[in-house]
Amino acid sequence: xxxxxLLGGTSSERNVSLASGxxxxxxxxxxxxxxxxLDPAKGVLSATEETKLSASAVGTAPPSLEALSRxxxxxxxxxxxxxxxxxxxxxxxxxxxxxxxxxGTIQALLDMxxxxxxxxxxxxxxxxxxxxxxxxxxxxxxxxTADWVMSPASVEEIEGMLGLPVIVKPxxxxxxxxxxxxxERKQIEPAIAEALKYDDEVMIERxxxxxxxxxxxxxxxxxxxxxxxxxxxxxxxECKYTAGMAVEEFPAKIPPxxxxxxxxxxxAAFESLKLRGYARIDFRMTSxxxxxxxxxxxxxxxxxxxxxxxxxAAMGISFAExxxxxxxxxxx
Numbered sequence: 437x438x439x440x441x442l443l444g445g446t447s448s449e450r451n452v453s454l455a456s457g458x459x460x461x462x463x464x465x466x467x468x469x470x471x472x473x474l475d476p477a478k479g480v481l482s483a484t485e486e487t488k489l490s491a492s493a494v495g496t497a498p499p500s501l502e503a504l505s506r507x508x509x510x511x512x513x514x515x516x517x518x519x520x521x522x523x524x525x526x527x528x529x530x531x532x533x534x535x536x537x538x539x540g541t542i543q544a545l546l547d548m549x550x551x552x553x554x555x556x557x558x559x560x561x562x563x564x565x566x567x568x569x570x571x572x573x574x575x576x577x578x579x580x581t582a583d584w585v586m587s588p589a590s591v592e593e594i595e596g597m598l599g600l601p602v603i604v605k606p607x608x609x610x611x612x613x614x615x616x617x618x619x620e621r622k623q624i625e626p627a628i629a630e631a632l633k634y635d636d637e638v639m640i641e642r643x644x645x646x647x648x649x650x651x652x653x654x655x656x657x658x659x660x661x662x663x664x665x666x667x668x669x670x671x672x673x674e675c676k677y678t679a680g681m682a683v684e685e686f687p688a689k690i691p692p693x694x695x696x697x698x699x700x701x702x703x704a705a706f707e708s709l710k711l712r713g714y715a716r717i718d719f720r721m722t723s724x725x726x727x728x729x730x731x732x733x734x735x736x737x738x739x740x741x742x743x744x745x746x747x748x749a750a751m752g753i754s755f756a757e758x759x760x761x762x763x764x765x766x767x768x
Contacts, residue, residue: 437469439763440525442542444475447535448613448634456738457531458489463756464529464763472521476532476542480521516542517549527763528553530735538735539565539608554766556734560710564732565608567639570709574729577708579701581729582720587638591624594640601643604628606635612671617643646722649688651702652736652747654714654758655765658699659747663688684743686750690721698727705729713765716744 441464443457444450457473464471473481481489522528528551536542540562546553556564564570571581585597586607594602604627605615614634616627624640631638648671652659664671665683687695702717709732716736720728736744738759748758 437526437763438472438524439464439469439527439529440472440474440521441529441531442474442476442537443531444477445532445535445537446477447533447537448609449534450477452737452739453531453533453537454489455492455740456533456742458486459740459755460529460531460738460759461486462490463759466756467760469763472525474519474521476516476537517545517551522546522549522551525551527766529759529763529766530555531738533735533737534609534613552766554762555713556709556711556715560712561734563709564711564715564734566637567605567607567731568637570732571729573708574705577704579705579708579729580727582642582644584639584641587628587632587640589640591621594624595621598640598642603639603641603643604631605639605641606631607637607639609634644720644722644728646720646728647688647690649690649698649719649721649727650743650747651699651717651719652714652744653702653706653711653717654744654748654761656703658702659744660687660750661690661695661698662686662743662747662750663690664743679741682741684741684746686746694721694725701727701729705732709734714744714762716747 441457441461444454461471461473473486475481516522528546530537530542530553532538532542538561540558543553543558543561547558563573568586571584574581583598585594600621601617601619603615604618604624606613614631616630618624618627628638648664648666650662650664663685667681671682698719705717706715711732711734716733718730718733720730736742738745745755745758
């Protein structure tokens with residue numbers, strides 16, 4: 437098949453997307469497909485650029501806002517759907533993360549072009565990216581999620597409704613970019629100001645202490661439950677993308693009935709947002725065995741350290757096979 441992998445882009449998760457995308461390119465080529473790597477911010481990657489990229493690391497911090505602004509100036513998103521790499525492809529594999537790659541914008545453009553692409557459609561992508569709306573839909577589907585308020589909210593309102601500590605984060609962002617754990621009331625306003633750098637809506641959420649769990653969904657099946665044990669207090673950007681900064685266990689060491697329940701909750705969350713293809717649903721498990729859904733990731737990371745490939749590997753699915761299965765789901 438002719439497959440175009442979209443990678444990079446202009447979001448704060450650009451480096452993660454580049455690392456995911458180049459692995460996908462190499463995996464699909466190993467299965468005999470004709471694959472083109474296309475960065476919406478830069479164009480088609482040359483063989484030299486691909487080689488350099490495959491040897492690069494994600495880094496311990498996202499690109500600066502200034503660097504992303506420079507990348508955005510050269511982006512050619514409006515002309516993407518007229519490019520032969522899109523129009524002539526049997527499938528467009530979306531390896532973009534965050535921003536316009538994951539919020540439904542790219543998906544809507546590809547729909548207009550009549551392209552077949554991996555992952556969820558434009559509406560469900562937008563719903564999952566908006567943490568406020570997605571949490572409301574989780575609750576309507578019987579999936580427990582932590583209490584929250586949206587800014588603007590006063591310090592008194594936040595303390596009264598949620599207590600401390602709280603999580604402050606951009607409502608439409610990923611990879612913990614712009615996220616803060618706030619333990620003192622004096623930290624609330626600076627944390628909101630930091631989150632506002634990345635989004636015009638900020639969520640303040642009750643902090644749920646406990647174990648960090650994740651469940652990948654592939655087609656209509658839940659993958660084995662995984663547990664993440666980060667070196668930091670939370671599974672932040674550095675822990676996600678730096679070798680040795682977190683331990684990931686697949687399958688998680690939890691009772692079988694608990695694993696079955698959280699898998700069911702992941703499928704319910706997946707269906708509540710009308711997702712398709714594949715996704716990753718993240719949870720916290722408290723000391724008394726309660727599960728709280730944190731969020732759904734419609735285009736989860738596919739780097740060497742990413743979680744959904746590890747969940748698939750626990751079922752005996754290699755990375756190349758996982759990529760090909762995602763392509764087949766798109767064709768269906």
